[in-house]
Amino acid sequence: MQSTASQSLFFHRRDPFGRFVVISLIGHGVVLAGFTAFSLFATAPAIDLDPKPIKASLVRLGVKRDDKLLPRKDEVPPPPAEKPAPAPTTRQDLMHALDKAKRTPSESKDDTRKQLFGAFNKMSKTAQVEGAPDGSPDGDSAVQEGERYWAELRAQVHRYYDVSQTIPESERMHLRAEVAIKIGSSGQLLKVELAKPSGNSLFDQAVVAAVKKASPFAPPPDTLRANLQSSGVALDFRAL
Amino acid sequence: MTAVLAALAAATLSQVPVIEISNANFRPMPLAVAPPIVQDPGAKAAVAELDESLMFDLSATGIFQLLDRKSFLADTKEGITASSINFARWSDVGAESLVKTQVALADGNIRADLRVFTVATGKEDLKVSQEMPPKDARRLAHALADAIFKFFTHEPGSFESHIAYSRSAGGNKDIWLADWDGRRAMQVTEGGLNLLPAIGRDGASVAYTSYRSGKPDIYFQRPGSKPASIVKAGQMATGAAFSPDGRRLAYSLATGDNSAQIWVAKADGSDAKVITNTPFFINSSPSWSPDGKQLAFVSNRGGTPQIYIMGADGSNARRITFQGNYNQTPDWSPRGDLIAFTARDERAAFDLFAVNVDTGKVTRLTQDQGNNEEPSFAPNGRLIVFQSDRAGAWHLYVMTTDGTTQLPLPEEKGEYSTPSWGP
Numbered sequence A: 001m002q003s004t005a006s007q008s009l010f011f012h013r014r015d016p017f018g019r020f021v022v023i024s025l026i027g028h029g030v031v032l033a034g035f036t037a038f039s040l041f042a043t044a045p046a047i048d049l050d051p052k053p054i055k056a057s058l059v060r061l062g063v064k065r066d067d068k069l070l071p072r073k074d075e076v077p078p079p080p081a082e083k084p085a086p087a088p089t090t091r092q093d094l095m096h097a098l099d100k101a102k103r104t105p106s107e108s109k110d111d112t113r114k115q116l117f118g119a120f121n122k123m124s125k126t127a128q129v130e131g132a133p134d135g136s137p138d139g140d141s142a143v144q145e146g147e148r149y150w151a152e153l154r155a156q157v158h159r160y161y162d163v164s165q166t167i168p169e170s171e172r173m174h175l176r177a178e179v180a181i182k183i184g185s186s187g188q189l190l191k192v193e194l195a196k197p198s199g200n201s202l203f204d205q206a207v208v209a210a211v212k213k214a215s216p217f218a219p220p221p222d223t224l225r226a227n228l229q230s231s232g233v234a235l236d237f238r239a240l
Numbered sequence B: 001m002t003a004v005l006a007a008l009a010a011a012t013l014s015q016v017p018v019i020e021i022s023n024a025n026f027r028p029m030p031l032a033v034a035p036p037i038v039q040d041p042g043a044k045a046a047v048a049e050l051d052e053s054l055m056f057d058l059s060a061t062g063i064f065q066l067l068d069r070k071s072f073l074a075d076t077k078e079g080i081t082a083s084s085i086n087f088a089r090w091s092d093v094g095a096e097s098l099v100k101t102q103v104a105l106a107d108g109n110i111r112a113d114l115r116v117f118t119v120a121t122g123k124e125d126l127k128v129s130q131e132m133p134p135k136d137a138r139r140l141a142h143a144l145a146d147a148i149f150k151f152f153t154h155e156p157g158s159f160e161s162h163i164a165y166s167r168s169a170g171g172n173k174d175i176w177l178a179d180w181d182g183r184r185a186m187q188v189t190e191g192g193l194n195l196l197p198a199i200g201r202d203g204a205s206v207a208y209t210s211y212r213s214g215k216p217d218i219y220f221q222r223p224g225s226k227p228a229s230i231v232k233a234g235q236m237a238t239g240a241a242f243s244p245d246g247r248r249l250a251y252s253l254a255t256g257d258n259s260a261q262i263w264v265a266k267a268d269g270s271d272a273k274v275i276t277n278t279p280f281f282i283n284s285s286p287s288w289s290p291d292g293k294q295l296a297f298v299s300n301r302g303g304t305p306q307i308y309i310m311g312a313d314g315s316n317a318r319r320i321t322f323q324g325n326y327n328q329t330p331d332w333s334p335r336g337d338l339i340a341f342t343a344r345d346e347r348a349a350f351d352l353f354a355v356n357v358d359t360g361k362v363t364r365l366t367q368d369q370g371n372n373e374e375p376s377f378a379p380n381g382r383l384i385v386f387q388s389d390r391a392g393a394w395h396l397y398v399m400t401t402d403g404t405t406q407l408p409l410p411e412e413k414g415e416y417s418t419p420s421w422g423p
Helices: A019-042 A089-105 A109-128 A139-161 A202-213 A222-228 B002-012 B041-062 B087-092 B134-153
Strands: A162-164 A178-185 A189-197 A233-238 B020-023 B025-027 B029-033 B065-067 B097-106 B109-118 B123-132 B162-168 B172-179 B195-200 B204-212 B217-221 B229-230 B238-244 B247-252 B259-264 B283-288 B294-299 B306-311 B325-333 B338-344 B352-355 B362-364 B372-377 B383-388 B396-401 B406-409 B416-422
Touching: A139 A202, A139 A222, A139 B020, A162 A202, A162 B294, A178 A202, A178 A222, A189 A202, A202 A233, A202 B109, B041 B065, B041 B097, B041 B109, B041 B134, B041 B406, B097 B134, B123 B134, B134 B172, B162 B195, B162 B204, B172 B204, B195 B338, B204 B238, B217 B362, B229 B238, B229 B247, B229 B259, B238 B283, B247 B283, B259 B283, B259 B294, B259 B396, B283 B352, B294 B325, B306 B325, B306 B338, B325 B372, B352 B372, B383 B406, B383 B416, B396 B416
Parallel strands: A162 B025, A233 B020, B029 B065, B029 B097, B195 B238, B195 B416, B283 B325, B372 B416
Antiparallel strands: A178 A189, A178 A233, B097 B109, B109 B123, B162 B172, B162 B416, B195 B204, B204 B217, B217 B229, B238 B247, B247 B259, B283 B294, B294 B306, B325 B338, B338 B352, B352 B362, B372 B383, B383 B396, B396 B406
C-alpha cells in the first residue's frame, strides 16, 4: 500500500537524472576522443571533386535492321607481297638510284621552299571548300546552287501569281499555260512569251503579268547563266 | 520540289528546264466602270439611277474590285469604242477590265450601250445594247450587270431577281416585294402582322404568314391585289416555301393536340398531305432542294432544334447539324451544295452558318457583327440576303456565300425582317 505522502508533490525524492547526465557526458567524451584520434592518425581516401557525370539514356529499340545493312568491319587488305627492288640494269638507272638515295636523307633548300608554299596552298584550298560537312565528297554545290535558284525563281513569280476571281471554279481545275522566259546574266528578263496558252485570256494575261512583275530576278549562278540566256526556262502555270 | 527536280533533270539533258507554278492567288478583278456618257440631257436622272444600280450590283458580287472613280478622271473625249479609248491611262490606274456605257433616249425609252474591254490588250470582250422605259432604269442596270456577270463567270446573274421581306411601320408588319437590291419596293399587304414571305415562280407574287384572322395562316397575294387564303386549317400554319418548279408548297402546320408537322400541298393549298409524323416534336421552316426531291427543315426531335433533311414525301429523314443546340431557318442553296442556317453560338449570339450537304462540314459566315438571322440564297446561289441588327435596328444585308463581301441594302423607316430571295 502506497502512502499518500509518496504521491505528494512536496515530498523530496532522490532524482536519478543527475547520474544519467554524468554517464552520458563521459560516454560522449570517449566517442569524440576516439574520432579525433582516428582522424589524426588515419589518412582519408582522396575524393575527386570533378568527376565526369555518367549519363545514361533509355532508348527504345528500333526495328531490327537487315544484317546486310549493318555496318561491316573493314577488313584490312593483306599487305602486298614485297617485291625486291629490281637490280639496276643500265648505267642511267644506276645513276638515278644513287641520286635518289643521296637526296632522301637531307632535303635541299628548294624542297623546303616548296614545302612551305605547299602548306599555304593547302590552307587556301581548305578555305575554298563549300557545302555541307556530310555532303558528297565529289562535291554537289553546283547542283545545290542551281536548285536554290530555281526555287527562288519559282517563289518570286508565285508572289505575283494573281488570277482574277471572276474565273469560274469549274474552269480553274483545267487551266494550264506555259510561259517561256530568258534571263540575262544580271537577272534581267530578256524575253517573255506565252508558249502554250490556256484558252482563257484572263488567265493567260495573269501568268504573263506575273512574270513581268516578278522581274528582275537574282543573277543566275555560273552553271545556269549561259543556258538561261540562250535557251531560257519554261514556266508551267496551273491555276490550282 | 518535284518541279525543281524535274527542272534539273531536264537541264542535265540540255533541254529547256520546266518549272511548275501552281496555286494561283485568286483575288477580285480590278474593274474600272467609267461614268456613263449621257447623250441626252433629259436622260440624266435615269442615268444616275442606272449608274448607281450597276455599281452596286457589280460590287456585291465579290469577284470585282471596283476602282474608286476618284482615282481616274473622266476624259470627255473618250467614247465607248476601242479606237477612242486610251488604254494606257486605264492600265496606269490599275484596271484590268474596263466597262464603258453610253446612254441615249430613243422613242421614249432609255437605251444603254455597254462595252467591256480588256485593258492590257484593248480587246472588246462584250457588247450589250438594251432599252427600257426611263422608270425602269434600275432594271436596265440589273440586266447589264447580269450580262457582265455571265460574261466573266459563265453563270447566270441574279440581279433581275426579287426579294420579299416583312417591314414594320406604325405598329404593323407588312410584306414588301422589291428588286434584289431593295429598290423599287412595292407594299404587298396593308396592316396587321405579316411575315415569312416566299416569292412565287413568277417573281411577282408572295405567299406569307399572316395573323389577320387571330391565328397564323398562310395567304397568297400579288401587290395591288387582294390576299387569298391558301392554308387556314389547324391552330398555326407558318413558313410557306414554293418548290423550285412553283407547283408545290411546303409549310408547317399544327393541328389538334399535335405539335407542328411539315405539310406539302399544291401551290394553291389544295391536296395537302402531312409528311412528318412526330406528334410530340415540332417540325418547321421547310426549304426545298433545287431538284425539288428533298426538303430541309428544323425539328426538335433530338432534344434541341436542329436541321434535318428528308425526301419530299417525308422519307429518310436525317439530321445534318450536330454542333450547337439551337439551329434553325435553313435555306437550301439553288446550287445544291450548301444549306445556310441561323445558329445560336456559345456566346448566345445568333449568326449565320452553312453546312455542306454531302460532307456535313459547317462554315461560319458571320461573326462579331450583332445578330444575323434568316438567310436566303439568290436564285444563282452566289449571294445570300439576311437580316442583321449590327447597326441597331433590324435591316437587310447581302453577302457572298463565303461571307467575305457584306453590304447593307438601302433602307427606309422601320425594321426589316424575314427576307426571302426568289425569282
